[in-house]
Amino acid sequence: MTGARTRARSGWVALVVCVLLALVLTAVTPDPATNVRRDWVDGRVGQSVVEPDLTTTVQQVRLARSASRSYGDPFVSRQRLVLVRLAVDVRHRQRLFSRVTLLTTTGLSYEPRDEFVSQGLSTTQAGFTRTATMVFEVPPEHVPGSRLVIDADGGAFDFYTRATRVDLGLTAATAIDPGAVRVPDSTVRVTG
Amino acid sequence: MTGRATGGSANRSVAAALRGPTGRAALVAAAVVIVLGLVAAFGGFRTAPPVGAARWAPGATVELARWQVVVDRVELSDTDAYGSPGPTTLRLHLRLTWTGDRSTYGPTTGLVTLLVPGGPAPDPQPTTVPTAGYQGGFDPDVPRPLVLDYAWPAPTARGGKSVQPPAPRVPAVVQVVLRDEYSRPTYLDDDNWSLTGPVGHVSAPVRDVRR
Amino acid sequence: MSTRPGPGRAPRFAAVAGAIALLVALATGAHAYLALEPLGPDATAGPGRTVTVAGVDYRLDRFAVGTRFAPDEAGDDPVRAPAGTEIVFVTFTRTVHDRRSPLDEQFCDVSLRAGDDVWQTDDTVTYRIARPRRLTCSATDDAPLAYDQPARIGVAFLVPAGKADRAVLRIEVDGGDHGVELHR
Numbered sequence: 001m002t003g004a005r006t007r008a009r010s011g012w013v014a015l016v017v018c019v020l021l022a023l024v025l026t027a028v029t030p031d032p033a034t035n036v037r038r039d040w041v042d043g044r045v046g047q048s049v050v051e052p053d054l055t056t057t058v059q060q061v062r063l064a065r066s067a068s069r070s071y072g073d074p075f076v077s078r079q080r081l082v083l084v085r086l087a088v089d090v091r092h093r094q095r096l097f098s099r100v101t102l103l104t105t106t107g108l109s110y111e112p113r114d115e116f117v118s119q120g121l122s123t124t125q126a127g128f129t130r131t132a133t134m135v136f137e138v139p140p141e142h143v144p145g146s147r148l149v150i151d152a153d154g155g156a157f158d159f160y161t162r163a164t165r166v167d168l169g170l171t172a173a174t175a176i177d178p179g180a181v182r183v184p185d186s187t188v189r190v191t192g
Numbered sequence: 193m194t195g196r197a198t199g200g201s202a203n204r205s206v207a208a209a210l211r212g213p214t215g216r217a218a219l220v221a222a223a224v225v226i227v228l229g230l231v232a233a234f235g236g237f238r239t240a241p242p243v244g245a246a247r248w249a250p251g252a253t254v255e256l257a258r259w260q261v262v263v264d265r266v267e268l269s270d271t272d273a274y275g276s277p278g279p280t281t282l283r284l285h286l287r288l289t290w291t292g293d294r295s296t297y298g299p300t301t302g303l304v305t306l307l308v309p310g311g312p313a314p315d316p317q318p319t320t321v322p323t324a325g326y327q328g329g330f331d332p333d334v335p336r337p338l339v340l341d342y343a344w345p346a347p348t349a350r351g352g353k354s355v356q357p358p359a360p361r362v363p364a365v366v367q368v369v370l371r372d373e374y375s376r377p378t379y380l381d382d383d384n385w386s387l388t389g390p391v392g393h394v395s396a397p398v399r400d401v402r403r
Numbered sequence: 404m405s406t407r408p409g410p411g412r413a414p415r416f417a418a419v420a421g422a423i424a425l426l427v428a429l430a431t432g433a434h435a436y437l438a439l440e441p442l443g444p445d446a447t448a449g450p451g452r453t454v455t456v457a458g459v460d461y462r463l464d465r466f467a468v469g470t471r472f473a474p475d476e477a478g479d480d481p482v483r484a485p486a487g488t489e490i491v492f493v494t495f496t497r498t499v500h501d502r503r504s505p506l507d508e509q510f511c512d513v514s515l516r517a518g519d520d521v522w523q524t525d526d527t528v529t530y531r532i533a534r535p536r537r538l539t540c541s542a543t544d545d546a547p548l549a550y551d552q553p554a555r556i557g558v559a560f561l562v563p564a565g566k567a568d569r570a571v572l573r574i575e576v577d578g579g580d581h582g583v584e585l586h587r
Contacts, residue, residue, distance in 0.1 A: 075325045079334055093521045101295075111295035114328025126520045127563035139333045190487035190563045 038151070038163040045169050051162045055089040056150055059131075061168045063143065066180040067116070067135055074180040075115050075135075080143050082136040083181055084168065088150075089191045090124045097121035099151035100134060103165075104142040109149075113137055119183045121150075132186035144172050243307065243369050246392025254392070256372045258385070259299060260289040260335070263368045263394040268359070269341070270402040273321040280359045281341040282306060282314050282366060282398065283321065288338050290330035297329045298338070300373065302387050306342050307367040312360065314342035368394040444573060444582035456583050457576060458501025463585040464494040464555065468567045472559075473533040482531045484561065490528055491515055491560040491567045495574070495585055496553045497540055506548040510576065511540035515560045516584075517570040525561040532559050540576075 043049030049056045062083045068074035075081070082102060088095070100121055102110040112120050116135040124130045138146065150164040209215045231237065248254050254261045264285040272278035284306060290296055298320075306314050318340035326336055347356040370392055373385040446454035446461075453462040468491050470484040484490045499509065515522040529538055534557030542548040562570070571586040 073325060092519050094523050107293065108332040109294040110331050111329065115325060123523075125522050125525075125561065127566060137331050137334055142333065189485075 038161065040165050041162055043164070043166045045166065047166075049164050049166060051164060053091045053093065054095060054150070054164065055091075056086060056164050056166065057088075058084060058086045058148060058166045058168070060085040061170065062177055062181055063170070063174055064177040064179075064181040067183050068180045069116065069119060069183055070185065075113070076180075077137050079137050079139045080176070081181070082138055082143065082146065082168070082170070083183065084134045084136075084148055085131070086121075086134070086148070086166075087129055087131045088121065088124065089129045090126055091191075092126050094123055094125045096123050096153045097150070098153055099149075101149050101151070102134075102136040102138065102168075103147050103149050104138070105145035106142050108142055110136045110138055116183060118185050120186060122186065124188065127191055128188050129191040130186055130188050133183045135183060143170050143174070146170055242390060243367050244371075244390030244392035248392060248394045250394055250396050252394070254370055254394075256303075256370065256391075257375075258290065258292045258373055259303065260291065261304070261370060262287040263396055265399060266366050266368070266396040267399045267401045268344075268362055272341075273323075273339075277403075279343050279347070279356050280345075280402070282308070282344045283401075284318070284340045284342065284368065286338045286340070287335055288330065289335040290332060292332060295329050295331045299330075300385070300387060303371055303373070304340070305369045305371075307369055307393075308344065308363050309365065309367060310363070312345040312357070314344040315346040316342075318342045362400045363398050365395045365397050368396055370394075444584040447571070447584040447586060449586055454583060455500075457581045458499065458504055459576070460496075460498040460500065460553075461574065461583045461585065462496045463572070464496055465492070466572070466585070466587045467492045468570075468587075470564075474531055475533045476531075479531070482528060484564075487564055488561050489564050489567050490525075490532070491562055491570060492532060492534070492557070493559075493572045493585070494535055494555060494557040495572070496555050498553045499548060499550055502550060506542055506550070509540045509542060509548060512575040512579065513539075513558055514573050514575075515562065515567075515570050516573050517562075517566055517568075520562075520566065522560045522562055524558045528559040528561055529557070532557075534559070540574075 041049055041051050043056070043058075045058045045061055047057070060083075062085075064081045064083060065078075066074045066076040067081050067083060084102075088097070097120075100112060102112075104110070112134040113136065116133070119133050119135065121130060121132045121134065134148070146168050148164075148166045148168055150166075152161045152163055210219065248263070250263050250265060252262065254263075264287060266285070267283040268280065269283045270278060270280050284304070286304065288299065305316070306318075308314060321339040321341055323337045323339045330336065343356060345357045345359060347354040349355075369390045372388045372391045374388055376384050376386045378384050445456045448454045448461065448463055450463050450466065453460050455461075468489055470489055472482045472490055472492055474480065474482050482490065493515075497509075497511075499506065513524060524538075535555040537543075537546050537554055537556045538558065540554070540556060546554075548554055558572075560567075571584045573582055573584050575582045
């Protein structure tokens with residue numbers, strides 16, 4: 001009798017412990033939607049940053065107050081325009097470059113301006129290199145220390161994968177281009 | 193002695209009655225009436241004003257959970273963004289600053305709505321007028337203009353086509369109603385937000401800029 | 404006489420239950436993982452041969468690799484591959500026989516594969532090149548589908564020169580559950 005009661009009680013204790021453990025784990029585990037784990041590949045301007053299927057080389061970074069395309073009026077900003085010229089070598093399967101952002105040290109994430117979509121990164125097939133310029137509009141106080149992030153395209157499941165992060169070398173002392181910077185359309189050629 | 197005994201037994205019979213089923217029902221009913229009365233006394237049953245309780249002036253910065261909104265001015269226009277003839281619209285000039293962490297497409301539908309006191313109602317779906325070269329989304333902490341065209345009066349469907357009734361008169365003022373957002377995380381989305389009811393409005397005079 | 408297991412056998416039962424749970428998890432995970440990249444196509448075929456997969460016939464009509472193709476619009480310039488690249492132009496015929504497969508739900512995922520490399524169709528080249536009216540397996544308003552009626556489809560790819568030598572056309576249907584490979 002006593003033995004059965006002890007076994008029953010230890011069963012209940014085990015159940016409570018398991019439930020508490022599940023609760024604690026759920027509470028402390030970061031939300032996967034906003035804290036996606038990445039195996040970051042870090043680099044600097046002028047350096048080729050290599051992932052298995054992508055090599056990224058940021059060639060030049062400029063700050064400006066206005067930028068122009070081959071058509072239309074210049075885009076004028078009261079903030080800073082961060083212009084990142086880069087070349088990407090795509091291998092094995094096409095890249096959409098749908099998740100390219102500028103990440104500030106203050107934890108803010110900026111998408112490239114849609115006004116410069118023809119000048120920026122877009123779908124590139126295996127075996128080709130695209131040269132493009134990404135244009136971001138960022139308040140001056142958030143510019144220093146910013147990094148360019150080229151994240152995995154993402155699919156039905158966001159799983160642990162590699163992604164590129166490039167320190168753009170921007171500081172509070174980085175000079176601002178005085179006039180409207182001309183931004184060319186992006187181009188594609190065979191890699192190599 | 194007798195009085196005290198009588199009083200004591202009267203109390204006991206009231207208590208006994210309250211303990212019975214009818215007594216319990218009466219207690220519950222009384223509690224409900226008291227609660228409802230208190231709610232009514234504190235204004236809980238008053239209809240929420242459709243324009244919200246707060247009032248702001250044009251040009252004032254309204255701080256919302258994820259947006260800073262400035263209502264600059266409202267115009268009555270009959271041209272499109274490029275100066276070509278178009279439908280009659282109430283053109284709302286705003287300045288918005290997005291204070292979220294990541295770039296976003298634009299303010300949630302319903303965050304800003306336009307009311308014309310005395311009617312007729314404008315089209316609830318505005319079109320965006322490209323301004324200052326902006327065609328894309330909103331970036332964190334970057335103030336930028338947003339111009340919205342509300343067809344006024346709202347077009348109606350007549351014989352399979354959309355027809356706009358003629359504008360009756362220039363409204364003296366319109367009400368730009370603002371709603372706020374509150375965080376409502378779901379199981380799948382940590383960053384889900386919902387709209388509140390109207391929190392307030394800006395009464396803006398209308399400038400007639402029609403040709 | 405107690406029918407419950409004694410204290411000595413409980414850890415063994417726990418171990419067996421744990422092992423079964425792990426096996427189930429392994430099987431479930433492996434299935435999901437394999438679904439991301441199917442191991443291989445259901446059938447392969449060379450030019451002129453017909454194969455049937457999931458109630459649909461597939462036949463390769465043309466698999467051409469070159470740097471210059473005739474344009475779709477008479478009078479336009481020929482379609483040329485940019486320097487260092489080649490155009491791969493493939494036409495195939497698809498005939499739906501299985502009545503259980505709705506005609507308005509015919510979707511194909513078409514890609515060109517060579518070794519580890521995968522290419523998606525090039526829209527610009529596909530539109531400009533002289534080809535059958537259909538670009539996809541799906542029915543359209545001006546190109547509906549009918550059971551037992553062959554539908555000829557043409558797609559074009561732009562690949563680095565020399566990469567198309569061993570390339571195959573892969574057609575995946577049912578979200579990748581079934582696939583056909585057509586080769587030169």
